Amino acid sequence: MSRAIHVFRTPDRFVAGTVGEPGDRAFYLQAVHDARVVSVLLEKQQVQVLADRMGLLLDEVHRRFGTEVPLQPAEPEDVKPLVTPIDAEFRVGTMGLGWDADAEAVVVELLAVSETDFDESVVLDDSEEGPDAVRVFLTPIQAREFSLRSERVIAAGRAPCPLCGEPLAPEGHVCIRTNGYRRGQMFGLTAADVDEED
Numbered sequence: 634m635s636r637a638i639h640v641f642r643t644p645d646r647f648v649a650g651t652v653g654e655p656g657d658r659a660f661y662l663q664a665v666h667d668a669r670v671v672s673v674l675l676e677k678q679q680v681q682v683l684a685d686r687m688g689l690l691l692d693e694v695h696r697r698f699g700t701e702v703p704l705q706p707a708e709p710e711d712v713k714p715l716v717t718p719i720d721a722e723f724r725v726g727t728m729g730l731g732w733d734a735d736a737e738a739v740v741v742e743l744l745a746v747s748e749t750d751f752d753e754s755v756v757l758d759d760s761e762e763g764p765d766a767v768r769v770f771l772t773p774i775q776a777r778e779f780s781l782r783s784e785r786v787i788a789a790g791r792a793p794c795p796l797c798g799e800p801l802a803p804e805g806h807v808c809i810r811t812n813g814y815r816r817g818q819m820f821g822l823t824a825a826d827v828d829e830e831d
Contacts, residue, residue, distance in 0.1 A: 635761045635762075636760075636761065636762070636763050636764060636765050636766065637722075637765045637766075638759065638765070638766045638767075638768060639664070639671045639722065639765075639766070639767045639768070640768045640769075641664045641666050641669075641671075641767075641768070641769045641770065642736075642770045643666065643770070644664050644665060644666050644769055644770070644771070644775070645665050645666050645667065646663070646664075646665045646711055647662070647663070647664045647665075647741070647769050647771060647775060647779055648662070648663055648711060648715070648779065648782055649661070649662055649663075649680045649684075649779070649782060649783040649786045649787075650663060650714060650715035650786060651786060651789075652715070652719060655789070655790045655791045655800075656790070656791050656800065656802055658677070658790060659674060660674070660675055660676060660677050660679075660680050660786075661673065661674055661675070661715060661719060661721065662675060662680070662683075662725070662743065662767075663715050663716060663719075664767060664769050665716060670716045671722055671767055672715070672716075672719050672720065672721050672722065673721055673722055673723055673724070673725050673743050673745075673767055674721040674723070674724045674725065675724065675725035675743070676725075677787060677790070679725060679728065680783050680786070680787060681783070681787055682728070683728055683730070683741070683783070684779065684780040684783035684784055684787075685780075686730055687730065687739060687741075687776050687779060687780050688705070688777070688780045690730055690731075690732060690739060690776075691739070691773055691776055691777065694732050694773075698734065700737060700773070701773075702773040702777070703773055703774050703777050704777070705777050705780065705781055706777060706778065706781055708781075709778055709781045709782040709785060710778060711778060711782060712782070722745075722765065722767065723745035723746065723764075723765055724745065724746045725743045725744065725745070725746070726744055726745060726746035726747060726764065727743075727744040727753075727756060727764075728741070728742065728743055728744070729741070729742035729743075729744070729756035729757050730742075731757055733770065736770060737772075737773070738770040738771055738772060738773075739770070739771045739772075739773065739775075739776040740757060740768065740769070740770055740771075741768070741769045741771065742756055742757050742766055742767070742768045742769075743766060743767045743768075744756065744763070744764045744765070744766045745764040745765040745766070746764070747763075747764040751763045751764060794806055794808055794810075796808050796810040796811065797809050797810045
């Protein structure tokens with residue numbers, strides 16, 4: 634069966650978003666053009682890598698080709714939630730990122746997780762063989778917007794522990810920097826025990 638490649642040459646929006654509570658969020662990328670919506674599921678780290686690399690790519694394009702690229706905006710314009718219902722086409726395995734000099738656009742390709750090996754040349758290619766894909770062309774402004782919104786979505790999760798950087802959970806946190814001890818609980822004592830002894 635030939636692969637399905639969902640192409641968005643002039644998307645109305647391309648955004649990262651989540652479903653669920655902090656600590657139990659599912660991350661999605663969603664491309665929208667008119668009534669057409671395609672969503673894919675991926676990991677938080679993949680969103681972070683894509684946002685970071687997109688910013689680096691724009692900086693490199695400006696340096697090498699002199700193409701005008703906008704600065705990162707202070708606030709994202711698009712803060713609307715994902716279009717619902719969310720029906721993921723696939724889970725993202727491989728991601729590709731490139732620059733189309735003719736269109737002056739950042740090209741993002743998201744490939745489905747595949748159990749079979751495939752040649753990396755299928756990334757950003759229209760060959761019949763390979764995993765399903767979503768290919769999105771973004772203006773430099775849209776790319777900067779994507780990066781900023783993605784950073785905000787990632788940061789909206791659980792707050793990091795000030796000692797070890799791991800996410801803090803509502804039910805507590807065993808910090809590796811304190812060998813798992815909470816203040817006042819060393820030697821089996823709680824804060825209440827200490828108060829009673831005084």
